Amino acid sequence: MDLFTLSDIVKAIRKKEVSFKEVVNFYLKQIDKHNPSLNAFLRLNEKGLKKIDTFKPQGLLGGVPLGIKDMFCTKGLKTTAASKMLGDYVPPYSATVIERLEQAGAFILGKCNNDEFAMGSAGKNSHYGVTKNPWDLSCVAGGSSSGSASAVAAHLCAGALGTDTGGSIRLPAHYCNLVGIKPTYGRISRYGMISYASSLDQAGPLTHTVEDGALILDAITGYDPKDSTTADLAPTQFHKQLNSQVKGMKVAYFNVFQENEDIHPEILESQEKVLKVLKERGCELIEKKWPFLDYGASVYYLISTSEASSNLSRYDGVRYGFRSKKSPKDLKDFYGFNRSEGFGLEVKRRILMGTFCLSTGYYEEYFHKACQVRYLIQQEFMEIFKTCDAILCPVSTNTAPKVKEDVNILKNYLNDQFTVFANLTGLPALSLPVHLSKQNLPIGAQLIAPAFKEQNILNIAKSLEEELQLYKEKPDGF
Amino acid sequence: MDFKDWEPVIGLEIHAQLKTNSKMFSSDGAQFNEGENNQISSVSLGHPGTLPVLNKQAFYWALKTAKAFNGVVKNKNVFSRKHYFYPDLPKGYQVSQYDKPFCDGGKVEYYLEDKLHTVFLERIHMEEDAGRSLHKGTSTLVNFNRAGVPLLEIVTKPDIRDSKSAAACAKAIRKTLRYLEVCDGNLEEGSLRCDCNVSLRKKGSTKLGTKVEIKNINSFRFIEKALSYEIDRQIQCLEADKMIYQETRLYDSTKNQTQTMRSKEGASDYRYFPEPDLPVVTFEKSILENLKLPELPLEKARRFKTEYELQDKVIDLLVEDKNLADYFEQIVFKTKSPQIVSHWVVGELQALLKETHCSIEQCPISANHFAELISFVNQGTISNKMAKEIFILMWKSKKTPQEIIEEKNFKQISDDSALEKLIDELLSKYPKQLEDYRGGRTKIFGFFVGQIMKETKGQAHPEKLSSLLKKKLDATN
Amino acid sequence: MKIENKLLDNIALLAALHLSEAEKEQLLDYLKKTLSYFQNIKKIDTKNVPPLISPFNPTLKLREDKVIDSPEKQDLLDQAPERQGNLFKVPPVI
Ligand SMILES: [Mg+2]
């Protein structure tokens, strides 16, 4: 099958050039062949697959097989958050985004691996093993939406849904030559998306092209009465308004990276390349200073772990989820056994840090202080957007690291340092492929827009995509 | 009450369950029921990915309550999460309010022994209830029907100085909540829960002593008893130079004692922080202004006094329950006899309600029929005694007074000529007794009355009968 | 700031996590290192700055007080690790 962008597939099915069943079978073959080495899919939607003969591939995403990060509840289909804690959990309901995808005619092909409870940037924290990068099997796919990125990059599905709390869509997209979009906070319902950090989490697509991403967004955006934090806005029409004419758009860029020794030189080169293209295409480039660059990761980790410590309190082994076989002598033991055996190390680390940040005597100094700095950060970004339509910056300092590479935790945490700002401010951001390194590893660029102005960066990304055509590159052997 | 040199300092913490159809943050039913986990959903059980959505009715009722107690309502409302682990707490935290309750201050006013008392409120906040744990020895069983039911927590300032006032204050709060029709106020079913904080200090001192919280009090009588016991206990401790520990004690009504509730292991640190799943609720002042309050108990009492000129004691009994007061007024509206009606309502009616454990809403006699009955007495159609009998028959049979009067031939004989005819017949039947009476044995007057009453099965109009009889007996003398 | 064993024990208790001695050592080291880095935000002057809790505050939509009987009750009960009748069962609390 030559088709591989999501929009090609929708069109081909609509024109009956290919049948829905053929498309599904193509991906099933791919999965059969490659999933054992990638570990991208955790399980397939067996019930759905049994009914493909009667499936009606109609609608915006008519007949598109999608991979779903295992952070989204799918009714009747096991959803684990890649944790032992939810190893046998079968949700009695579906997330709003899943319902909307199905209403738009998409087919849920299966559930994708991720860092346990979306905590991680390398995909190494899954209870079900690390996910590999199809561009180099000795490298990680990036996290936490590791399986989603790997699966799309290796053509195991047409597109995928991920979640992004501090960069978990954009970072793996950058590592895997994909478009990854984190829309404005409140644009997409979080109902049924397993919470990591409530005020930072947003769902979003991982796809080959900008148009593919826009199509998925248009299927899932819009107010949801089940999520009080969604904005009261109608579903978007991004794909219809996609326009690569970006003449006159004002794009801010940050010139602080030259001094950063940790940043890969090819990432700096790729940024230069992008700026050049934008200039050629008539954008006005404005240099700005990245506000609070050194503090984003700190604020992000203090807040996200605090919220996580609270959100993950519900996993206690009383109503659902893992229960230890050990016999407890008291209530404290009961909870302790269930939670200590059910959660992996990184999750426990973050729960402890968050519990500390919220505890008496430390709340002001840590959680509250972080929220205040968060306010200042948001103000500064709003200030930039008074004169700009978008911001261009790197996604990360490096290309995909090796699976075996064992960097210290703090350094790992700083992988997110460029992406967390969009989550802290709630602003929409995306990552798109802009370069392949000498080692043939993908490099992405990040674009950030004002709140609810996703169209700005979708159009700029579309323009860059038209010029650079990186989506046509395929990893060897896939 | 004698507290020796000590002065009790008492504050109340009342949890009132708002009588909404659905829970505070989810659409499951919120009724009191005995079923096992039949009011649950993914949301109320805290399943992964579920989110809260605030119940409009609960929110409006909270505002209405704040308005009724004269509290200051903030136009921004912030929910917070309160964390602790317990099997009946589904999410590991309770959605509540912490440093920014929706209502600050306010006051409760009530009469006790003819004196107006005022207790100021600290705050009112909204929160969700937890489920219920049943401890069965070898295991604990959890029912989540109540988990997520909307509650108001009303906290008074430590303004109360004795146990009687504490009970009266709690009653006044309950009465207002019931007038607002936002809470059943049923202490036994737990739709109203009253915790008391009590400490002692030396008279004249302004420093507060160590506070003890008493829980598990399920009647107003027990508020008084539990506090009296606890005050005594604390006095004895202090006088014996023993420490009072800051703790929660449970009231055991069978022993009339408060007992230490074994404290949960380790330090409790609720780690409150603003609930990120619920946006700050900002609302227009007009919402509050447009919320109509019913006439509240004190206003009603004052009006009853000026409008109907009733006694304070009677008014108290009437306004105790809004529905009873409404019932009373409906009858008065038809009969225009507030005094008579009030006696009937606080007398016959309340006695029967009490005897049958009925609330006024369950009263089988409609206000209309009740008014008809009283009108028959007013017109002299039946006697007061008959009316009381008919009242009981009305209760049992649900028939109208008219029907019962006709059926049982309850008509009073008050027509002069009919009575005279009866008297003539009687006198001709008992010539000897007539002779005796006229001879001076006037005390046998009662004999004649009795005979006629017997003859008429008590239907003769008593006053008329006696005046006519007297006239006849004396006339021919 | 000093995070010592006692503090870690207390946090673990609040978080309802059982930690082995080996884990404790590792976690103590982790908390010390990361938190001391994250403390860099202390340098920022935040006097009179309000905390940002959620990026945007949408106008609140309230839910009508209508009961929707959950169709998934049985599924919810079936998820219970242990059950007695329709009640969730846990070890004795007292
Ligand atoms: Mg309280």
Ligand SMILES: [Zn+2]
């Ligand atoms: Zn409370």
